[in-house]
Amino acid sequence: MSVTDTSPTAAGETSAPLLEISNLAKHFEMRAGALKLTRLVLKAVDDVSFSLQRGETLCLVGESGCGKSTVGKLILRLMEPSAGAIRIDGDDVTHAGGAALRQFRRRVQMIFQDPFASLNPHLNAGTIVGEPLENYNLYNARERREQVAALFARVGLRPEAAAKFPFEFSGGQRQRIGIARALALSPDLIVADEPVSALDVSVQAQVLNLLVDLRDQLGLAYLFISHDLGVVEHIAHRVAVMYLGRIVEIGDKRTIFSRAQHPYTQALIAAAPVADPRVKRDAIVIEGDVPSPLDPPKGCAFHTRCPFAFARCSQETPLLTRRGDGHLAACHLDMP
């Protein structure tokens, strides 16, 4: 197996996982009614657990509003989790503050969805990319400029572009600046929150290939948040499917795309367009909208839209159970 092989066993399967998330939850409390006496709890993320090895790419997929971006922000500690634990190399950083949090942030960086809003319009590209180095007092000013130039080259931008301001770049170029910023601190893990969904299709492929190349060159792990299964199929090692704040199925890419167990996953895959008009598919069609996360259905959250739902589904919440090697699904159907 070559080093650049994109299988999940590419790096350190036996060691402790790079990132381990257990029972992570984020609940927002809201008050409703004229006197604000009714307390509502919005469970944006509930009981999410997974782990990520070095060099591995886990894709988090789901409809908008299912909590996938919230998971990313919780991991970055841009939001405080309500419950659960985040461990990096076995160290618990769930409630880390001060110096420990700063050290953690050196290792985990983020690429944002919106290449326009994620770059400060008042700063030039070189300052934006060099800022993380400045924050950690790495290198002196001259070395920093050299580092920034190297980062620009790494993401396919001319080093001279460092003097330009964000509005002078196209969307794809801006996203490259965002990627260079995320690489500045040589992180182990990058949380990429829909990094290509705001880009033109032609540019999407370029940026996606850049991300794959960087992963292979630098041994990066990605938590790749996306709703585009075509993109996911291209970059993922493993896939986790989220529905209303919970993971409903997780497994390696081939298993998910060929032997999905959860009807929601099957429907998502069936809904993704295939670039061959002759392909005939027995599509599972799900109807209706995602239920309100303020008032999720009892039992399995998906039972209101599931074509296979039966009595048990509306009463008992299915737990993630093992369906094969590293393959878990939360569904009452076909339970062993």
Place this chain on the structure above:
Amino acid sequence: MTEVPVLEAGEELAATPRRLVRPWRFIRRNPSLVAGGVILAIFAILALAAPWLPGDPLTMKPSNRLLPPGGAFPLGTDSLGRDVMARVIHGARVSLFVGFSVAIMSVAAGLAIGLVAGAVRPTDTPLMRLMDALMAIPAILLAIALISLTQASVTTVIIAITIPEIPRVVRLVRSVVLSVREQPYIEAAIAGGARMPKIILRHILPSTIPALIVQATYICASAILVEATLSFLGAGAPPEIPSWGNMIASSRLYLARAPWTIFCPGLALALVVLAVNLLGDGLRDRLDPRLARRM
């Protein structure tokens, strides 16, 4: 490994040479900015040069009292035989000094408080309630109270006008901070390890500047007017200082006999306030097109 194609940043932009700013074009596009700037510049130059200009604002000569404009006194003399032109020019010193001081001080204080209130959550409510309280104090009442406690001086006037202006700046800055704080580039800065002071100073502060510059001009104009009002009421600059408000107050008895004694400082006051407001409008249109459309 596929080779990463090198993209030229802003290639199409580089093709068009940077447009030369031609003066006439600038004037045509920014008439209020230019008009306000020119009028204000004339007054500012006169005010700065006042000590070296001929004419003494304080020398009284009863034999020259209430002379009409012309001859040795281009704008005539007042009831005590003082040179109205020299007094108007020296009055500009007082008005502009008060206007600029109040603008700078209230913006500086308001900026600091507004940044803290907007960026540091727990301080928001106490600070804003305090600002509401300050905002309820009318400048003129505060000035009269301060002057009856201490003594009439330009400093007292500046303090009295500055205090009620601060909350307006605080509200403006806070609202900008609250909207900028939600921008993804702030999250990106936090994720990149930036500490709070840096986030405030580098990522939030620059967004407040355009609105602040515009607000500062309006504060300056209103401060000039309030100072004149206070002087007119006898609660402002001491009577020996030739301020426009003092001139109008002491000349009001001679309105019918010597209209120039009240008309000249009045016109100067109106022109300066108009100029500062024009400048503010022009700056607003140039610096903050979004705000310009909304107002």
